[in-house]
Amino acid sequence: MNKILLKSSAAILISTAVSSCVTTNAEGIKQVAYRKNAISGERTKMDWASAVKRDCSALVVPEMRVVQAPQHGTVDIVHEKVDGRFRGTYAKCTGKDVQGTAAYYTSKKGFTGTDKVVIRNSYKNGLVFDTAAEMNVVR
Numbered sequence: 052m053n054k055i056l057l058k059s060s061a062a063i064l065i066s067t068a069v070s071s072c073v074t075t076n077a078e079g080i081k082q083v084a085y086r087k088n089a090i091s092g093e094r095t096k097m098d099w100a101s102a103v104k105r106d107c108s109a110l111v112v113p114e115m116r117v118v119q120a121p122q123h124g125t126v127d128i129v130h131e132k133v134d135g136r137f138r139g140t141y142a143k144c145t146g147k148d149v150q151g152t153a154a155y156y157t158s159k160k161g162f163t164g165t166d167k168v169v170i171r172n173s174y175k176n177g178l179v180f181d182t183a184a185e186m187n188v189v190r
């Protein structure tokens with residue numbers, strides 16, 4: 052676990068697909084790449100993040116912004132309650148709704164194929180990373 056997180060007694064949840072890969076981009080920022088399925092024209096939650104205190108209340112609401120927009124759709128980023136999934140000391144917080152940030156992808160109606168979205172996640176404690184989603188859009 053990141054030393055910054057241990058010092059602030061917080062757990063951070065970054066939700067991505069089960070199959071993911073961590074690399075570093077040209078700016079030196081860690082990037083998690085994953086694949087996600089979506090139905091053409093339908094709004095799909097593609098990513099979400101939260102940070103909690105030891106008592107499972109929200110520590111901060113993470114910020115997200117689109118770094119690379121999809122070519123065949125749109126992304127909406129909203130602050131809302133998210134269902135956390137945590138490990139270790141924070142496992143007790145799993146399943147509890149906590150205020151967080153979510154990103155939703157919607158393809159252009161009728162589009163099928165692959166689209167890519169890169170989202171930058173930022174936390175007030177200085178943690179910054181990108182998530183790169185390859186969206187597999189089907190009918």
